[in-house]
Amino acid sequence: MAAVRRCATMLVLCALTFEFVVMGAEVIDGSATKDRTLNGRRRQVATEPNGARRRRPSAGLKPGLDKSLVNETLGPSAVERNGKFLSLFTIVQFQNQGCAASSGDNGTCVTSAECSDRGGVASGPCANGYGVCCVFLATCGQNTKENCTYFVNQGYPGPYDGTGSCQLTINKAHPDICQFRLDFDQFSIAGPESIDHICNNDQFIVAGGNPTSAICGINTGNHMYIDAGVGNTNPVTLNFVTSGLSFPRNWKIKICQIPCNTIYRAEEGCLQYFTGVSGQIKSYNYDPAFGLQLSKQDYSICIRKERNFCGIQYAACPDTVNNRTHAFTLSGNTRGQTAVSSNTGTIGPNSCNEDWLIIPCATNVGRTELLACVDRICGGTLNTEISTTAATVFSTVKPFRLTVHTNNIEAPSDAGNRGFCLNYVQQPCSNNYEV
Ligand SMILES: *[C@@H]1O[C@H](CO)[C@@H](O)[C@H](O)[C@H]1NC(C)=O
Ligand SMILES: *[C@@H]1O[C@H](CO)[C@@H](O)[C@H](O)[C@H]1NC(C)=O
Ligand SMILES: *[C@@H]1O[C@H](CO)[C@@H](O)[C@H](O)[C@H]1NC(C)=O
């Protein structure tokens, strides 16, 4: 008998499980049963290390079992169902939490049977070997509701060099999902055309969430937050449209579902969200050597104000490929290696009326005299005054937020602009940075 043979290696469990099978036939259920708790995590109970048999986590389970891994022997009175008492047996229970797959990806810890039922790929053990770290990969034409699904190109891990449309539909894992975080682990599609920097050939389009502009080019390492909407089901589609010249396209986007009531949920209306006292922010398709600033963008970048920090400083990233930094080149002809001045504000000849970055009420660090702060900055140098020398700028406006705007025209007055890469550092509350 299979149950007996399978138990042979675990003598105690063997007898007990066997008894369980006989006495509690209606309790054991070969189908994948899940108990969805409010925060969306699922609990599973396996009577064997390989998870072949599962028990509905219902009758008699002690509330205290809600730990990530519980190895507990229940007394004779602990489990009761339909008036029958089951004798002593061992329960292994674990939550379906995120796990580090041996592939290096982020997976979900489930039983091996459930992993294959749900179309995942087992990649290493988790929960002390009672579960497998299940990785979910999806590609064109598919639907997913699995947390942290990887959306990959056709032919992944090889490149895709073809034209067409590759769409993935994301559904909420449960109604209490407010956002999807997209991590561009790999994102390499054709860049914008070189006159007006519009994504004419390849595009990455998100539909069904908050309206976002199409992006293109190289965005590996960057990220994006998508509003999941209020409905119980509110599918969001990710679409790669590829056309034009031959290009070795590669993408691998990790899509994690963010429950509404969590501290890591992004602030409302932010396409990008950064946490931590310091970090680096890049506009889409930024690259100091080849990247072209994308036209037709309009979005906000938010930085979580960390506890006891009151202000924030921004400086252009080091640029190791150009003689003069191109880490802040938003408007003007910045193609050459000579400095192009910053522009500021909304009025006057040197104002920012086409492409700009808003840093609310920004001033240069180190200014002792009281100057009016500016909101809009553009040109070829990061500075809150008109200058060809880069400055570190700061703002104390809360929440910490940048707004990016680019119109749909570059040539002839704008040329060579790469966008921006900024290092930010939050500043502790003090006299200079009032609450
Ligand atoms: C369960 O408990 C037993 C006895 O304390 C121990 O030998 C075993 O390693 C535990 N299993 C897990 C998965 O922690
Ligand atoms: C999805 O996974 C992430 C990362 O492990 C986690 O923070 C988030 O809570 C998970 N979402 C759900 C719905 O389980
Ligand atoms: C994803 O996996 C990486 C590498 O294993 C790990 O550092 C990171 O914390 C994981 N992310 C989440 C959200 O679990």
Ligand SMILES: *[C@@H]1O[C@H](CO)[C@@H](O)[C@H](O)[C@H]1NC(C)=O
């Ligand atoms: C930097 O300047 C040197 C000397 O003028 C020049 O040879 C080189 O091409 C310049 N680098 C770039 C990226 O333009």
